[in-house]
Amino acid sequence: MDNPSSVTTTLDAAAFDVDTSDGGRRRILHPVTLNLPEHRIAVIGANGSGKSTLLRLIAGLVAPSSGSVQLSPAGVRTGFIFANPQAQLIMPVVGEDIAFSLRSSITSAAQRRQRSREILDTMGLGDREESSIYDLSSGERQKVALAGVLAAEPELVLADEPTTLLDLRSTVEFTQMLMNLTPPMIVATHDLGLAARAQRVLVFDHGHLVADGPPGVAIPYYRELAGADGPASSAPER
Numbered sequence: 001m002d003n004p005s006s007v008t009t010t011l012d013a014a015a016f017d018v019d020t021s022d023g024g025r026r027r028i029l030h031p032v033t034l035n036l037p038e039h040r041i042a043v044i045g046a047n048g049s050g051k052s053t054l055l056r057l058i059a060g061l062v063a064p065s066s067g068s069v070q071l072s073p074a075g076v077r078t079g080f081i082f083a084n085p086q087a088q089l090i091m092p093v094v095g096e097d098i099a100f101s102l103r104s105s106i107t108s109a110a111q112r113r114q115r116s117r118e119i120l121d122t123m124g125l126g127d128r129e130e131s132s133i134y135d136l137s138s139g140e141r142q143k144v145a146l147a148g149v150l151a152a153e154p155e156l157v158l159a160d161e162p163t164t165l166l167d168l169r170s171t172v173e174f175t176q177m178l179m180n181l182t183p184p185m186i187v188a189t190h191d192l193g194l195a196a197r198a199q200r201v202l203v204f205d206h207g208h209l210v211a212d213g214p215p216g217v218a219i220p221y222y223r224e225l226a227g228a229d230g231p232a233s234s235a236p237e238r
């Protein structure tokens, strides 16, 4: 297999239900069985198709209603990047925010500051250490959020529509940054350019996994499904 990952995610008939206002239950992710050893995996599909739910299950942010989700090796540290970096920037100043992410791994405040500086330098944000996060552009804010996630040294990165708020140049730059990350990554995205860089693409529709394959097969299938290129053909097999 091409460039296998250090982490394998396995879902065994994992499904997720939510309570409805009338006291019932709604299945928003139908049982999905997957073995995901690839280094770069993209999850694509229409709004509401279940992509974020899948990522939240893998991250352990929610538990499956039935079935199971396992990461191997056990105890893998995950890092989650949200579409809106505002959701994960905690401190008002860039350097403080990164240092905050380091609080559990580095006890000395001076060393946290030093490490935070190094991380910002590698992201091309060395000159923004003292900036207010409110003075940053969306692209810079997304990079700071990524820096904060990387500071915790995740062994698996889960990114939920990380380029949604970015302009074309920032998207290209941020996509390259994501692709250069050392840890394996599973990214949910509407950005088919980003999905095309993955080794494997999962297509979801109405909570069902409907296609699973290399980008050259799965993305055209999704485009057809969405009506972008005419009627859909049958689902591709891996």
Ligand SMILES: Nc1ncnc2c1ncn2[C@@H]1O[C@H](COP(=O)(O)OP(=O)(O)OP(=O)(O)O)[C@@H](O)[C@H]1O
Pocket: 018, 019, 028, 045, 046, 047, 048, 049, 050, 051, 052, 053, 054, 188
């Ligand atoms: N906690 C919840 N309670 C009720 N409904 C939920 C909950 N979480 C998700 N949903 C619904 O489940 C469906 C799938 O949501 P999910 O966020 O996984 O979709 P998505 O593919 O990530 O969508 P998008 O591309 O719009 O972000 C949606 O209809 C959403 O409204």
